[in-house]
Amino acid sequence: MKKMFKLSLMMMIAFSLVLAGCGNKPSNEGQGQTPAGSAGNTGETKKSEAKIGMVTDVGGVNDKSFNQSAWEALEKLKKENGITTKYLQSKGDSDYVPNLNQFVQGKYDLTWGIGFVIADAMKKVADQNPKSNFAIIDNVVEAPNVQSVTFAEHEGSYLVGVVAGLTTKTNKIGFVGGMDIPVIKRFEAGFKEGVKAVNPGAKVLVNYTGAFDKPDLGKAAAATMYNDGADIIFHSSGATGNGVFNEAKDRVKQGKKVWVIGVDKDQSLEFGDDVTLTSMVKDVEGAVTRYSKQVIDGTFKPGAPVTLGLKDNGVGLPETSKKNVPEDVLKKADEYKEKIIKGEIKVPEK
Incomplete structure (x- = not known):
């Protein structure tokens, strides 16, 4: 009798384990694995073939x-x-x-x-x-x-010209261009016009290096302008402009206060707030x-x-401008921005 009871008990336990096993069988669904071709709820991005x-x-x-x-x-x-x-x-x-x-x-x-x-x-x-x-x-x-x-580089450059014209202490400002081509001429034209609008007595020195990939030429051009009394230089020269920043940094280390206005990107993020006054950003x-x-x-x-x-917000000044540009100067730049947008000011392209 005892033997039969033990046998029955063992069969019941085995049967229970089989049922439990069937109910908890592992599955590819609902266990954090995503079926092929579906992003599921895992935050994954569906791969594009582009x-x-x-x-x-x-x-x-x-x-x-x-x-x-x-x-x-x-x-x-x-x-x-x-x-x-x-x-x-x-x-x-x-x-x-x-x-x-x-x-x-x-x-x-x-x-x-x-x-x-x-x-x-x-x-x-x-x-x-x-x-x-x-x-x-x-x-x-x-x-x-x-x-x-x-x-419209000339429009954005007009605004940094306003900033430069109201910030300069020497009334001498530089512009370093890369190649002498229409797009860079738009930078120059707008910049000079912006300076002139707020500070007609300021002189803008211009130097085209002829290259977008020669930092040494940018450094030499900046050195000449700073030596001539410029305290702010706006560059539109690609990697050549890295040399402009390097020259400015060398002078700041010597205790001389000079500025660079960056181009295309917010270049304060790369070269620092100690030398970057602002940048003319293009939303490339x-x-x-x-x-x-x-x-x-x-x-x-x-x-x-x-x-x-x-x-279109395709050109303009970055938010970081407020670090070095006084509030009243930024306000003036905003006033000119609105006039340009409304068509009250037509900025020349060359």
Whole structure:
């Protein structure tokens, strides 16, 4: 009898374990694992198959300026959407066509060209490859498969001219340009006009280095201007402008108070508040993001050239300006901004 009871008890226990095992069988669903092709609730981003490339001008991807802004935009999109991104750095004019063609041959969905000087090469490659899509920053390429994005640099430069004109203690202000091309002339024209509007007695010294990738030339140009009495220099020279900042830093270490006005990005983030008065920011990152997202969404279609100005927040002063620019000066800059937007002031482009 006892033997039969023990046997029955063992069978009941075994049966219970079988039932428990069936009820708790591990599953790929509901255990933190996401079925293929679904983002679930894990915060993961669905991977996009889009491939977007970028060709830099000679300033390079780490120019602390607009090439860097464009690449940062693509890197953010890669992180957010899982797209494929790649850049090719150009060391000279002869690199533009082969670099653009490399992305065409790689069947990239969009290829960006960053810089005014890439336009001719992009026109050639775009015409030869009508089924490939391109976009360019800072110039206009007349082709149905190219989206052109330019900026009203003269409008933003007018505002930093106002800041410089009201801040200078010596009434001598410098402008260091890279290559003598239309886009840089817009920077110069707007800047000089802004200085003139608030301080007609100030003199603006101008030096074009002829390069966007020569910090040593930027440093030499800045040294000459500071020696001539300038206490503020606005540069629009890509990586050449790094030398302008280096010269300013050397002088600040010697106890001399001089300033640099940065370009394209908020350059105080790179070179520090001790020498950066403000910057003339171009929203290159925003523009690259906008059209690249269209590629990701499948809605990209090249259209008419786009020019982004003050009314579009495409150019302007960064928030960090308040660190070194007095409140009354920023208020004056805002007043001129509104006048430009309303059309009360027409800023010359050259």
